[in-house]
Amino acid sequence: MKIEDISKKSEQLVTIKPEDLMPLPYPYDTPDANPAFKELTQDQKNRYEASLDGFLAIGIPKPETKEQEEELVKTFLAGLGKLLTKENNWTFLQPLYHSLEYCVKCQICNDSCPAYVASGRQEIYRPTYRPEILRRIINKYIKKKNVLYLKLSGSDVELNWTLISRLAELAYRCTLCRRCAQVCPLGVDNGLISHEIRKIFSQEMGIAPKELHESGTVQQLKVGSSTGIAPKALNNIVSFMEDDIEEKTGKKIRIPIDKKGADILLLHNAGEFISWPENTEAFAVIFEAAGISWTMSSEIVGYDAVNYGVWYDDVQLARIAIRHAEIAKELGVKKINVGECGHAHKAMMVIADRVLTGDLNIPRESAIPLLADLVINNKIKLDPSKNNFPVTLHDPCNMVRLMGIVEPQRQILRKICPQFREMEPHGVDNYCCGGGSGFAIMQSMNFPDWRSAISGRVKLKQVLDAFQDAISPEIPKYVCSPCSNCKGQIRDLFAYYNVFERCNIFYGGLVELIVNAMVETEKPFIEWEWH
Amino acid sequence: MDIFLAIFTYFSYAFIITAYSIKALRYLRMPTHLRWELYPVMHEENHQYGGSYFEQVDWWIKNRRKHFIKSILLFLNEYAFFGSYFRLQKSYWVVLYICHIGFILLIAFQIFCLLGAIAAVFGVEVSSKSQDITGKALYYFALLSGVICFLSGTIGSIGLFIKRLTDKNLKAYTSPEVYFGYVFNLVLSLVGLYVWYYVDPTFSQYRGFWKGLITLNPENVEPIMALFIIILALHLIYLPFTRAFHYISRIFAFFLILWDDEPNLRGSNLEKKLQALLNQNISWSAPHIKTGKTWIEQIERPKSGS
Numbered sequence: 001m002k003i004e005d006i007s008k009k010s011e012q013l014v015t016i017k018p019e020d021l022m023p024l025p026y027p028y029d030t031p032d033a034n035p036a037f038k039e040l041t042q043d044q045k046n047r048y049e050a051s052l053d054g055f056l057a058i059g060i061p062k063p064e065t066k067e068q069e070e071e072l073v074k075t076f077l078a079g080l081g082k083l084l085t086k087e088n089n090w091t092f093l094q095p096l097y098h099s100l101e102y103c104v105k106c107q108i109c110n111d112s113c114p115a116y117v118a119s120g121r122q123e124i125y126r127p128t129y130r131p132e133i134l135r136r137i138i139n140k141y142i143k144k145k146n147v148l149y150l151k152l153s154g155s156d157v158e159l160n161w162t163l164i165s166r167l168a169e170l171a172y173r174c175t176l177c178r179r180c181a182q183v184c185p186l187g188v189d190n191g192l193i194s195h196e197i198r199k200i201f202s203q204e205m206g207i208a209p210k211e212l213h214e215s216g217t218v219q220q221l222k223v224g225s226s227t228g229i230a231p232k233a234l235n236n237i238v239s240f241m242e243d244d245i246e247e248k249t250g251k252k253i254r255i256p257i258d259k260k261g262a263d264i265l266l267l268h269n270a271g272e273f274i275s276w277p278e279n280t281e282a283f284a285v286i287f288e289a290a291g292i293s294w295t296m297s298s299e300i301v302g303y304d305a306v307n308y309g310v311w312y313d314d315v316q317l318a319r320i321a322i323r324h325a326e327i328a329k330e331l332g333v334k335k336i337n338v339g340e341c342g343h344a345h346k347a348m349m350v351i352a353d354r355v356l357t358g359d360l361n362i363p364r365e366s367a368i369p370l371l372a373d374l375v376i377n378n379k380i381k382l383d384p385s386k387n388n389f390p391v392t393l394h395d396p397c398n399m400v401r402l403m404g405i406v407e408p409q410r411q412i413l414r415k416i417c418p419q420f421r422e423m424e425p426h427g428v429d430n431y432c433c434g435g436g437s438g439f440a441i442m443q444s445m446n447f448p449d450w451r452s453a454i455s456g457r458v459k460l461k462q463v464l465d466a467f468q469d470a471i472s473p474e475i476p477k478y479v480c481s482p483c484s485n486c487k488g489q490i491r492d493l494f495a496y497y498n499v500f501e502r503c504n505i506f507y508g509g510l511v512e513l514i515v516n517a518m519v520e521t522e523k524p525f526i527e528w529e530w531h
Numbered sequence: 532m533d534i535f536l537a538i539f540t541y542f543s544y545a546f547i548i549t550a551y552s553i554k555a556l557r558y559l560r561m562p563t564h565l566r567w568e569l570y571p572v573m574h575e576e577n578h579q580y581g582g583s584y585f586e587q588v589d590w591w592i593k594n595r596r597k598h599f600i601k602s603i604l605l606f607l608n609e610y611a612f613f614g615s616y617f618r619l620q621k622s623y624w625v626v627l628y629i630c631h632i633g634f635i636l637l638i639a640f641q642i643f644c645l646l647g648a649i650a651a652v653f654g655v656e657v658s659s660k661s662q663d664i665t666g667k668a669l670y671y672f673a674l675l676s677g678v679i680c681f682l683s684g685t686i687g688s689i690g691l692f693i694k695r696l697t698d699k700n701l702k703a704y705t706s707p708e709v710y711f712g713y714v715f716n717l718v719l720s721l722v723g724l725y726v727w728y729y730v731d732p733t734f735s736q737y738r739g740f741w742k743g744l745i746t747l748n749p750e751n752v753e754p755i756m757a758l759f760i761i762i763l764a765l766h767l768i769y770l771p772f773t774r775a776f777h778y779i780s781r782i783f784a785f786f787l788i789l790w791d792d793e794p795n796l797r798g799s800n801l802e803k804k805l806q807a808l809l810n811q812n813i814s815w816s817a818p819h820i821k822t823g824k825t826w827i828e829q830i831e832r833p834k835s836g837s
Contacts, residue, residue, distance in 0.1 A: 098784045104777060105705065154704075352565075358806075404571070
């Protein structure tokens, strides 16, 4: 396949077969271990632009006329032009400029990309492929370089709707884990280019995966949470969680809501309330035991830490970040504490740091160092023998490689999990779970198959490798994943390969392990039930 | 001819300095961006494992020490050994390293010749028999850097050309201008080798040319030396049109982007800059965006009752 083939009309640019994929370790080292991919239906193919790789993350409706196609091409070019201006893109212009101008295409980054390697090194997933397409479009259609220059610099590409629709999908085949940038000696960031391409589609063309935009940021700003939970429903959920805590631990704990003047506003990913309420409950148990002054909010947006804008749209990112800060200000808390959600960490503490000014610049920190302080300094009583099963740690990219929170979670696990072992590689060199940059919540059509079989494949390999000495299903094992989205991805990944049934590998957060080890809880807090 | 060579050399140096200054200014004048750091951040206390100040409770009231020396040492190490390539792509590293050593030593060769010429203007003898240690050192430094730069430039250019042409991962992304760059460098290195071996084995003639440049009294050189001087000047003019500025831009990328973990503290200069940026109008036109309004206006919620 040639680079410029992306503009050529065909039913599908590449076809990925399960047998092309990177091999997995025992017990997935047999040819039949890879489930067949779910094919798109003919109706889906007829309705949506699906000519990239046979998978659909966005599902862009096909234009009905040639004129509509041409209009979309024009809009894309207008957006690309805006992406290169200070006014419209001061937020990322300098990093973008560097990566567009100074990549020498040495391909040193290739093998750092889990999707590229796991796919059997498909050309379209090569970390330098998308940037190369974008660079060519810029040279030919924005900078309008002459024919000789285009030939000499290898910048020839034909811009048409086929290319644009494929590029839109292709921007959602990169998890923005930025391992590629980490190994680049020149500081080029191909992950950033995927991010910037997504912005053109969202901010200019109104094209984004439904889960990120319509039912993501838009719903969060309007209803309160990307899960659809409204403030009223939150109160019911909190009551349920309080009852659940009592049932599991025998403790009567009230989860504080809208408590003015509390020290900490604790922000959870609201996905926890529905999928893993035990995580929120564990936080309440620990904070109660440690005597911390804290509260949650019931304001719209204030009870959901997520900020999907960080993956595709700077305006939506800023809107949500500001709302979080306004709520903290109204409550009069001393600081915001972010629970186990990687992208919320990065959005709130790193990216939005340069959006929050004046009295909205409220101190924000991760819950992980606070938990480490409680555990290491014996502020809660713990019995590590309660966690005497093999445990490994997944490092969420956003929290670790992109924020440098590496050791506190390890300090906790070393203290409370006698059989803790690292994955390889780990820490800032970790691999993405495969659900990064929004993938974990994107469930449209057959995209979940792509993220389980391809983007999550290296993570599955790491988990299996970490537990090879105890891989028998008779031994329960735990993957600690202190991030809600990573947990969602690991849940789907394990279900895709029947990992729980075949290997008895369970997953959950960090706080669940802490509460499980608490001396004062009689029953095990971790229930080892697949859900 | 002598005057032409001098003027052309002056022009080539003026051109590359101006062009690189413009590139650097363009880069540095870009607005402050949102934070986009990547760990390990080398100036951090716990950079060995990639830790950051976010690992502390109440990090904003803690003393943040920045270890700039560590960052600079890392950079010098990378410039000297190309360690990332050595770790990840050994076969590419061999030819890349040889070629870049040639480039770095070419700069060193010019500097030693210039210093030698300055020394000569002040009456210091620059030769192997010089009684002056400076003159002797400058002679050997120039000789060694010159010979090694031409040898490694030759081997490295051929090596990179072949590597790019035969490695399928590299070939698809290598444009004709990249091959042209290797050929250009090869021609420069081969002519340099020829000049050294057959015409000017001690580089005294070339030092004399530099002395003429300094004293504004151009000295006569042999035709093949003149050819070398012209090719070198053309090479200097050519460089700003390539990606070779990455020698400098990588410093900006690491210090201004990947290691920029400066928090936005209340009342800081950074905060003032950000407030100005947030007051710019934007023209994005997707339905959820208020086209033509400022960033601040995008963010503001409608007042109750409106």
